[in-house]
Amino acid sequence: MNKILLFCLILVSSLSGCQKDDELSADEKPDARLSQTLEDYKAQLVNSEYGWKAVLQPGGGAGYSFLFKFGANDRVSTLSDVNATAAATALESTYRLKAQQRPTLIFDTYTYLHILSDPNETVSGGDRGAGKYSDFEFSIDEVTPETITLTGTLQNSKMVLTKATREDAANFIRNTAAMAKAFENISDFNTYYFKRLTIGNVAYDISADTNLRQITITYFEGETAKTFTTDYYYTETGLAFLTPFTGGGANITNLTAIQYNATTRTINLTVNNVAGTIQESIRPAKINVQAARNFFNATGEDYWLAETGFTVNGVPDAYKVSSIANFYFIAFWPKFDTSNGQAYDLFGVVTLAPNADKSVLSFGPTAVSRLTSDGRIVYTYLKMWGEQPAETEPIITPTTQLWTDTRGFYVVTTEYGIDLVSAKDGKSWIHLYQ
Amino acid sequence: MKTTLIKLFFLLLSVGFLGACTKEDDISEVELLGLGGETWVKGPIDTWLDQNYLDPYNIEVKYRFDRYEVALDKVLTPVREDKVILVMESIKKTWIEPYEQQAGANFIKTLSPKQFVLVGSPEYNSNGTITLGTAEGGRKVVLYKLNDFDKKNKAEVKEMLHTIHHEFGHILHQTIMYPTEFKNITTSYTASWNDFSLTDARSRGYITEYARASPDEDFVEMISIMLIEGRTGFNASVNSAPASAQALLRQKEALVVRYFKEAWNIDFYSLQTKTQTAINAL
Numbered sequence: 001m002n003k004i005l006l007f008c009l010i011l012v013s014s015l016s017g018c019q020k021d022d023e024l025s026a027d028e029k030p031d032a033r034l035s036q037t038l039e040d041y042k043a044q045l046v047n048s049e050y051g052w053k054a055v056l057q058p059g060g061g062a063g064y065s066f067l068f069k070f071g072a073n074d075r076v077s078t079l080s081d082v083n084a085t086a087a088a089t090a091l092e093s094t095y096r097l098k099a100q101q102r103p104t105l106i107f108d109t110y111t112y113l114h115i116l117s118d119p120n121e122t123v124s125g126g127d128r129g130a131g132k133y134s135d136f137e138f139s140i141d142e143v144t145p146e147t148i149t150l151t152g153t154l155q156n157s158k159m160v161l162t163k164a165t166r167e168d169a170a171n172f173i174r175n176t177a178a179m180a181k182a183f184e185n186i187s188d189f190n191t192y193y194f195k196r197l198t199i200g201n202v203a204y205d206i207s208a209d210t211n212l213r214q215i216t217i218t219y220f221e222g223e224t225a226k227t228f229t230t231d232y233y234y235t236e237t238g239l240a241f242l243t244p245f246t247g248g249g250a251n252i253t254n255l256t257a258i259q260y261n262a263t264t265r266t267i268n269l270t271v272n273n274v275a276g277t278i279q280e281s282i283r284p285a286k287i288n289v290q291a292a293r294n295f296f297n298a299t300g301e302d303y304w305l306a307e308t309g310f311t312v313n314g315v316p317d318a319y320k321v322s323s324i325a326n327f328y329f330i331a332f333w334p335k336f337d338t339s340n341g342q343a344y345d346l347f348g349v350v351t352l353a354p355n356a357d358k359s360v361l362s363f364g365p366t367a368v369s370r371l372t373s374d375g376r377i378v379y380t381y382l383k384m385w386g387e388q389p390a391e392t393e394p395i396i397t398p399t400t401q402l403w404t405d406t407r408g409f410y411v412v413t414t415e416y417g418i419d420l421v422s423a424k425d426g427k428s429w430i431h432l433y434q
Numbered sequence: 435m436k437t438t439l440i441k442l443f444f445l446l447l448s449v450g451f452l453g454a455c456t457k458e459d460d461i462s463e464v465e466l467l468g469l470g471g472e473t474w475v476k477g478p479i480d481t482w483l484d485q486n487y488l489d490p491y492n493i494e495v496k497y498r499f500d501r502y503e504v505a506l507d508k509v510l511t512p513v514r515e516d517k518v519i520l521v522m523e524s525i526k527k528t529w530i531e532p533y534e535q536q537a538g539a540n541f542i543k544t545l546s547p548k549q550f551v552l553v554g555s556p557e558y559n560s561n562g563t564i565t566l567g568t569a570e571g572g573r574k575v576v577l578y579k580l581n582d583f584d585k586k587n588k589a590e591v592k593e594m595l596h597t598i599h600h601e602f603g604h605i606l607h608q609t610i611m612y613p614t615e616f617k618n619i620t621t622s623y624t625a626s627w628n629d630f631s632l633t634d635a636r637s638r639g640y641i642t643e644y645a646r647a648s649p650d651e652d653f654v655e656m657i658s659i660m661l662i663e664g665r666t667g668f669n670a671s672v673n674s675a676p677a678s679a680q681a682l683l684r685q686k687e688a689l690v691v692r693y694f695k696e697a698w699n700i701d702f703y704s705l706q707t708k709t710q711t712a713i714n715a716l
Contacts, residue, residue, distance in 0.1 A: 073475040093515060094474070098472075108498040109498055109513060110511060110512050110514040110515070110554050114512060128558060136511070153501075
């Protein structure tokens, strides 16, 4: 009984206890501390005499460089390598430090940074309604005297600000943009299908999407072709892969000292101190024999589909196959049928008349194919299948000539299907998918 | 026994409460600091907006991006600084001033939305359309796609004014309702209005595709198109429609004119002329 009483007393006294000493001094109050923090961040941004270098990695991938100079008047001047104008002319806009869920840096009027997050796809080069999944509102994650690490609040982009030196202020974007300009000549390499990256005595097929800042390298493991794709960003000395390329024993993280020679149409560069080049090429670095064999061994049960005719010298559908009346697609049909016991392939024009409820395999040239020992497929003209409308003659004749060129085609596997690339000069190709 | 104990416990508990202290917080000494980031060093744009919108009309123009003023999940971009005055000056000339001249100085002051929020990009919707403007309860108007604004591009200017006259139309009819017979002139309103072409909408007696969304939208689309296209432009649109639809559109036009006279004592055709003159003079 006494124990229970004692317990009650203790319980009651602990419930009724109070702490009278709850007055916080003014600078300890949360809102005071928060605004002090914001002021400190602002002071740090403003007090860097030569501003801040920044690399932004949008949620959508790749990376972009900036140079920001923050003013005490809540204005910021920006240079960037997002495009040539942004690299050449500084643009002034406004910024704000604001307490949201966390202390947040907001670029609150338009500057070069916003190009990446513009939902207008013609501005951003990204997706309609989404841009390149980038940010202009960033929560402040980590601060040291030399760096500030930020995370985008909408798209989870990452941005790292590094205190700039006088040298950086003058050269960071200029150098970065120069590397971008030199490398982006690869976009003009569009008359040939193959672009070859040669480093010392090693060669790869390479392709680049300079808008998305993405590089794809084809390499071989034994006889099997593999592709490696990485996002990249430009640096003052070249271009950095976001994922290192380690296929086939290589180890590439950077392409450096990028220069363009317009006379020879060559991008010169170095990789791990070894000189290299990127050039247009009439043939692949290594012929994908396996892909050609697989394509050639098709059973004839199914056709491949091409949305248009051949691309020639960089001109898509050069012979205007898609201008044929009621054109729907090309049914590229290996082993379509036999003639005197000989299997043949069809380059079939499929049409769909307005209001018709089904498409029709209309007509098209046929050819007998063979696989060469080095991995090309050569087509020999056989006959016209179906009723060819007379007016399609200027379209079908050059198409047939190209298709049945004696030097045949390389077979390249792609993300979507396969490409047949003319072995004549590497300047004509057609995309097929199933 | 048990009850006694419990009683004893409560007795002690109440004693304990009496013994507890009272906390004396003198709130008069607490300075509210806010969380920061709501004010900034004023520049020429801020001064211009104060002089042309805030002081005369008590309209706040928010041009610095604030996520909490717009859809939280939409990808949008802020407006370019060099567009702010350009846009707001054009709006003043082609929306505020014609109304002021026609309906007196207090008309806009009384009825105008109290806040404009400016956004640089369009807002993209999942059904493939884009939003150019929204209004909330007659208080706030959000204008989008302003980074493309060029006052020499009359089509773009009209597109933007379309939004403002449209949203202001909503404020007008939410203040004084339009004649109910308007709702019965055409009745094929549909939520999937965007699946139909303009020609299709016109042939059914709607001035725009969006007018088919509901009678309210139809009414304000009529006001907006009549003001931004002027009488000539509006007549041309009507005359391009089939005869049956022309009659419907003329009935709607007559009701809009009647509504402005009866509800607001405004001569609509005169307002229409003044708006046209202002647009052409930009």
